[in-house]
Amino acid sequence: MATGIDVVGQLAPLAFGLAAIGSGIGVGIIVGKTIESVARQPELQGRLQTLMFLGIALTEALAFIAVGVAYIPFPAP
Amino acid sequence: MLFAGTPFALNRIELIRLVVLVLLALWLLLGTRRLKIVPSRGQAVTEAILGFPRQSIVIDTLGEKDGRRFMPILMTVFFVTVAMNLTGIIPGAQIAGTSIIGIPLIETIVLYVVFIYAGIKRHGAGGFLKNALFPPGVPWPLYILLTPVEFVSTFIVRPISLTLRLLMNLVAGHMLLALCWAATQFFFITLIFTNGQPLGLLGIGTFAFGVVFFALELFVALLQAYVIAILGAIYIQLALADEH
Numbered sequence: 489m490a491t492g493i494d495v496v497g498q499l500a501p502l503a504f505g506l507a508a509i510g511s512g513i514g515v516g517i518i519v520g521k522t523i524e525s526v527a528r529q530p531e532l533q534g535r536l537q538t539l540m541f542l543g544i545a546l547t548e549a550l551a552f553i554a555v556g557v558a559y560i561p562f563p564a565p
Numbered sequence: 566m567l568f569a570g571t572p573f574a575l576n577r578i579e580l581i582r583l584v585v586l587v588l589l590a591l592w593l594l595l596g597t598r599r600l601k602i603v604p605s606r607g608q609a610v611t612e613a614i615l616g617f618p619r620q621s622i623v624i625d626t627l628g629e630k631d632g633r634r635f636m637p638i639l640m641t642v643f644f645v646t647v648a649m650n651l652t653g654i655i656p657g658a659q660i661a662g663t664s665i666i667g668i669p670l671i672e673t674i675v676l677y678v679v680f681i682y683a684g685i686k687r688h689g690a691g692g693f694l695k696n697a698l699f700p701p702g703v704p705w706p707l708y709i710l711l712t713p714v715e716f717v718s719t720f721i722v723r724p725i726s727l728t729l730r731l732l733m734n735l736v737a738g739h740m741l742l743a744l745c746w747a748a749t750q751f752f753f754i755t756l757i758f759t760n761g762q763p764l765g766l767l768g769i770g771t772f773a774f775g776v777v778f779f780a781l782e783l784f785v786a787l788l789q790a791y792v793i794a795i796l797g798a799i800y801i802q803l804a805l806a807d808e809h
Contacts, residue, residue: 538621541788541791541792542792542795542796545730545788545789545792545796546726548730549726549729549730550726552726552729552730552732552733552734552737553725553726553729553733555729555733555736555737556729556732556733
């Protein structure tokens with residue numbers, strides 16, 4: 489008799505979800521701070537936007553590393 | 566597959582890459598031929614397109630003198646990436662030339678070699694490593710902790726994240742678009758026309774999302790090219806920077 493439920497599928501989507509939490513928080517902080525700064529000094533908007541996109545790109549790289557890991561052909565156990 | 570079975574076998578992505586490269590080279594050749602001081606309309610457009618990355622990516626980051634030295638490599642990276650990203654949303658092509666690892670990897674290797682070369686040329690091998698691995702202004706016991714971290718972040722994480730950022734943005738974008746269009750096709754064609762089920766009206770939603778993601782992909786294509794070029798410029802600038 490089988491003992492319990494067999495869990496099938498892969499863990500990679502779960503890993504991506506976990507990685508996306510961190511990146512999501514990071515991007516949120518970056519965009520929020522940029523909005524705050526633009527509200528303080530509207531004349532700096534162009535420069536701040538450039539920095540914002542750069543920061544977003546650096547932060548979301550972590551999530552994309554997680555997507556990349558999902559494609560590594562680990563041997564099946 | 567074109568020319569399948571020969572050494573010149575091409576799949577769709579490689580074919581698109583070749584077409585894009587030919588178009589890019591043609592545009593640059595024809596657009597910059599017979600330059601005049603008072604530009605014609607075509608020349609003005611070309612100058613405007615070339616002027617944006619020249620000023621805002623290269624010169625603003627590296628300065629006038631160093632900017633001119635590294636201009637060709639950074640501009641090449643920028644324009645190849647833009648052109649290959651944009652094929653991801655051109656109807657009929659619909660897959661980005663950068664959405665398999667070849668192009669991002671090669672661009673990363675080029676930028677990696679260039680920023681290490683720039684640092685070694687300016688400071689010598691020892692000076693460059695000292696600059697990169699031993700950031701000044703911390704008490705010496707911290708170096709036990711800091712140096713491995715700096716090594717991993719500079720020489721390992723940088724190229725990996727540069728490759729994966731470009732590649733995975735395009736892969737994820739392609740999947741989103743494909744998902745939206747495939748769902749639209751399923752709802753409209755399969756459910757409404759073939760089976761006559763009103764549930765297929767959900768297709769309106771997926772179609773709208775497809776259009777939205779289409780615009781998002783246009784933005785991502787330009788943004789990622791900008792990001793890879795400016796990160797290359799920043800890495801070169803960090804390698805060139807004097808100790809302070």
